[in-house]
Amino acid sequence: MKLFDRDLWREVFSTLTKNITRTILTTLGVLFAVIILIMLLGTTNGMKNGFDKLFKGTATNSIFVWGQSTGKPYKGFERGRRVKYTFDDIKLLKENIKEIESISPRIQLGNYEGVSVVTRKGQSSGSSVYGDFPSIDDFAKKNLEEGRFLNQNDIENSRKICVIGDDVYKLLYKKEENAIGTYIEINGVYFQVVGVYRKNKNVSFDGQNTVHIPFTTYQKAFNSGNRIGWMAITVKSKYDAGIVLAKIKKLLKLKHDIHPKDTRGIGSFNLSEIFSGINAFTMVLQGFSFFIGIFTLLAGVIAISNILLITVKERTKEIGIRRALGATPKMIKRQIILEAIVLTVFSGLLGFVISVAGLSYLDSKFGDGTDFPFLNPSVSFTQLIVSFTLMLLLSLLVGLIPARKAVKMKPIEALREE
Amino acid sequence: MIKIENLHKSYPMGKDSLHVLKGLNLHIKEGEFVSIMGSSGSGKSTLLNIVGLLDVHDEGNYYLNGQLIENLDEKKAAVLRNKFLGFVFQSFNLITYKTALENVALPLYYKGVGRKERQKTALEYLEKVGLKDWAGHLPSELSGGQKQRVAIARALVTQPKVVLADEPTGALDSTTSNSVMEMLKEINREGMTVFVITHEEEIAEETDRIVRLKDGVIISDELTNKKATV
Numbered sequence: 001m002k003l004f005d006r007d008l009w010r011e012v013f014s015t016l017t018k019n020i021t022r023t024i025l026t027t028l029g030v031l032f033a034v035i036i037l038i039m040l041l042g043t044t045n046g047m048k049n050g051f052d053k054l055f056k057g058t059a060t061n062s063i064f065v066w067g068q069s070t071g072k073p074y075k076g077f078e079r080g081r082r083v084k085y086t087f088d089d090i091k092l093l094k095e096n097i098k099e100i101e102s103i104s105p106r107i108q109l110g111n112y113e114g115v116s117v118v119t120r121k122g123q124s125s126g127s128s129v130y131g132d133f134p135s136i137d138d139f140a141k142k143n144l145e146e147g148r149f150l151n152q153n154d155i156e157n158s159r160k161i162c163v164i165g166d167d168v169y170k171l172l173y174k175k176e177e178n179a180i181g182t183y184i185e186i187n188g189v190y191f192q193v194v195g196v197y198r199k200n201k202n203v204s205f206d207g208q209n210t211v212h213i214p215f216t217t218y219q220k221a222f223n224s225g226n227r228i229g230w231m232a233i234t235v236k237s238k239y240d241a242g243i244v245l246a247k248i249k250k251l252l253k254l255k256h257d258i259h260p261k262d263t264r265g266i267g268s269f270n271l272s273e274i275f276s277g278i279n280a281f282t283m284v285l286q287g288f289s290f291f292i293g294i295f296t297l298l299a300g301v302i303a304i305s306n307i308l309l310i311t312v313k314e315r316t317k318e319i320g321i322r323r324a325l326g327a328t329p330k331m332i333k334r335q336i337i338l339e340a341i342v343l344t345v346f347s348g349l350l351g352f353v354i355s356v357a358g359l360s361y362l363d364s365k366f367g368d369g370t371d372f373p374f375l376n377p378s379v380s381f382t383q384l385i386v387s388f389t390l391m392l393l394l395s396l397l398v399g400l401i402p403a404r405k406a407v408k409m410k411p412i413e414a415l416r417e418e
Numbered sequence: 419m420i421k422i423e424n425l426h427k428s429y430p431m432g433k434d435s436l437h438v439l440k441g442l443n444l445h446i447k448e449g450e451f452v453s454i455m456g457s458s459g460s461g462k463s464t465l466l467n468i469v470g471l472l473d474v475h476d477e478g479n480y481y482l483n484g485q486l487i488e489n490l491d492e493k494k495a496a497v498l499r500n501k502f503l504g505f506v507f508q509s510f511n512l513i514t515y516k517t518a519l520e521n522v523a524l525p526l527y528y529k530g531v532g533r534k535e536r537q538k539t540a541l542e543y544l545e546k547v548g549l550k551d552w553a554g555h556l557p558s559e560l561s562g563g564q565k566q567r568v569a570i571a572r573a574l575v576t577q578p579k580v581v582l583a584d585e586p587t588g589a590l591d592s593t594t595s596n597s598v599m600e601m602l603k604e605i606n607r608e609g610m611t612v613f614v615i616t617h618e619e620e621i622a623e624e625t626d627r628i629v630r631l632k633d634g635v636i637i638s639d640e641l642t643n644k645k646a647t648v
Contacts, residue, residue, distance in 0.1 A: 007527055018515045321511045324472060325572070326500020326528040328493045407492070412472040415511065 012338045026307040027347030029300035034351025037293025042359040044289045046377025048282040053375050060275040063245045066230030071264030075257045083256050083265050086226040097247050099239040105228035107131040120184045125171035128210045131218025139232050147180045147195030154214040163195035165208035189221045241272035304343050305398035312402045319406050320414025329407035336406050340399025348391045419611045420446040426477035438464045440634040451606040453614040453622040456631035466615050470582045471495045483579050504573030508585035510565040512557040519553040522572045543571040563594030580611045599624045
C-alpha cells in the first residue's frame with residue numbers, strides 16, 4: 001500500500017472531521033506558533049533590510065586616519081607636537097600595506113572641524129571647505145539633487161569648481177534659485193558650483209554645510225603644497241579593518257617619530273566596527289527569533305501529539321475492531337502518524353498564509369524605511385522551507401508517540417474496552 | 419479446518435496464574451456448524467480468542483486451514499485474520515462514524531482490494547443480508563438486528579474460511595435472534611464453517627454440533643438431534 005492511497009487519506013479525514021471542534025482547537029497551537037515564528041523572522045528581516053539600506057552606498061570596511069597632537073615626548077620631540085601628513089604617507093602606506101584597497105586624502109580649510117567663510121552676493125555662510133578626490137564619494141555616497149560630484153577631469157585640470165551641500169545652498173541662495181553655474185567665493189577665490197546635494201537617508205559623515213572642491217584646485221588656490229588633512233582608507237573586504245588599522249598606525253608612528261605607546265598622536269575611526277556591531281545585533285536578533293519560534297512550534301506540535309494520545313485512547317475499541325478485521329500494526333500506525341502530519345501541515349500552512357499576509361500589511365504600513373530602519377519585512381524562501389521541513393519532522397516524531405500507543409495494546413484487550 | 423491438540427492457556431493473576439484452558443482437543447471440519455456452550459468462566463471466550471488469532475496459546479498445537487499457528491506476531495496474525503476469519507461480535511463492533519457500506523468494505527480495504535471493487539462487493543454482501551437499502555446509513559440509524567446483519571456481511575465479505583461468532587445474539591431480542599441464527603444457518607448451508615459461542619441453550623440447539631466446556635475442559639461433544647435426524 002502506498003502513502004498516497006486515496007483511501008488512507010479518506011480514513012484520516014473522516015477521523016479528523018469526526019470531532020471538528022477538537023481538531024480545530026488542536027491546530028490552534030501550531031497555527032499561532034507558526035504565526036509567531038514567521039512574524040518574528042519577518043520583522044527581524046525587515047530590520048536587517050532597513051539597516052542594510054541605511055548603510056547602502058557606504059563603504060563599510062573603511063577607516064579614517066588623521067593627525068593629532070602627540071601625547072608623549074619621543075626622540076627629542078616634546079609632547080603636544082602636531083602630526084601632519086603628506087602625500088608621502090599615502091605612498092608609504094600603499095607600498096607597504098597590501099591590504100589597503102584605496103586611500104582618499106582630504107584637506108580642510110582652517111583647522112579640523114574648522115569653519116570658513118563662504119560668500120556670494122553679500123550673503124555668507126560658515127561652512128566646512130574640503131579639498132577632495134572623487135573617490136571620497138565611495139565612502140558615503142552623496143545624494144545629489146542637482147548637477148554632479150567632483151570627477152577625475154576636475155582633478156587633472158585643477159578646475160575651480162565646487163559641490164555644495166543643501167545647507168550652504170539655503171544660506172547663500174534664494175528659494176528655488178538655480179545654483180548650478182553660479183560662483184561662490186572662498187577666501188578670495190571664486191568657484192563655480194557644479195552640484196548640490198541634499199541630506200540622504202543613508203549614513204552621512206559630512207553633513208550638508210560643506211563645500212567640496214577638487215584636491216588639486218585646493219592645493220593651488222590655498223597653497224597647501226604636499227599636505228593632506230586626513231585620509232579615508234578602504235580595506236580589501238577579506239581583511240579585518242581593525243588589524244589593518246593597527247599596521248597603519250605602527251607604520252605612521254615610525255615615520256613621524258611618535259612614541260609607539262602614544263595613543264593620541266594618530267587619530268582614527270574604524271567604521272567597520274560600527275557595522276559589525278549592528279550586523280551582530282541583527283544576527284543575534286534573527287537567531288533569537290528563530291529559537292523562540294522553533295520552541296513555540298515544538299510546544300504546538302506537542303499539543304497535537306497530546307490530543308492524538310487522548311483520541312487514541314478514546315478510539316481503543318475502534319482500533320481493536322480494525323485490527324480484528326485485518327489491519328496490521330503498521331497500517332494503524334501509519335494512519336495515526338498521517339493524522340498528526342495532516343493536522344500540523346494544515347495548521348502550519350494556514351499559519352504561513354496568515355503571517356505572510358500580516359507581514360505584507362506591515363510592509364505596506366511601515367515598510368518604506370523612511371522613519372526607522374524597517375524595510376520589506378518578509379521571510380526568505382529558505383527560511384520558509386526550513387521552518388516547514390522542521391515542522392514536518394517534528395509532527396512525524398510526535399505522531400510516533402500516539403501511534404505506538406495505538407498498537408501497544410493487544411487487539412483482544414482493545415476490543416474489550418468500552 | 420480447525421484442529422486443536424492439547425491446548426493450554428493461563429493468565430497471570432498477580433503472583434498466581436489462572437489456568438483457563440486445560441488441554442483441549444477439538445477438530446472442526448470444513449462446513450461444520452459448531453457451537454461452544456459454557457457458562458461464564460468456562461473458557462469459551464478464551465478459546466474463541468485463540469481460534470480467532472486475537473490471543474496466543476501457551477501450550478499445544480493449533481492448525482488453522484492446515485497451517486500450524488506458531489511464532490505469531492501482530493502483523494502475521496492480522497494478515498491471517500483478514501484472510502481466513504470473519505468475526506461477529508455480541509456488541510456488533512461496527513465503527514460508529516462509518517456507514518453500513520463503509521463498515522462492510524473495511525476488511526476489503528485492509529486486504530488491499532481496490533476502491534470500486536470494494537464498494538461493489540460490499541454492496542453485494544449487504545444485499546445478501548437484506549440491507550442494500552440501508553447502505554448509506556450510520557450504525558446509530560440501524561436497529562440491533564440490522565447492525566448484526568451488517569456485522570455478518572462484514573464477516574463474510576472477505577470470503578473467509580471460518581466465521582467466528584461470539585454470542586451473536588447476546589444483545590438481541592428473541593425474534594431478531596432467530597433471524598440472525600437463520601442467517602448463520604443459511605451461510606452454513608452455502609458451505610461456510612461457522613463457529614458460534616453462546617451460553618444460551620436455544621441458540622446452541624440451532625447448530626449441528628455442540629461442544630460443552632466447563633472449567634477449561636470439554637465435557638461433551640455431540641451432534642444435535644436435528645443434525646442426527648437429517
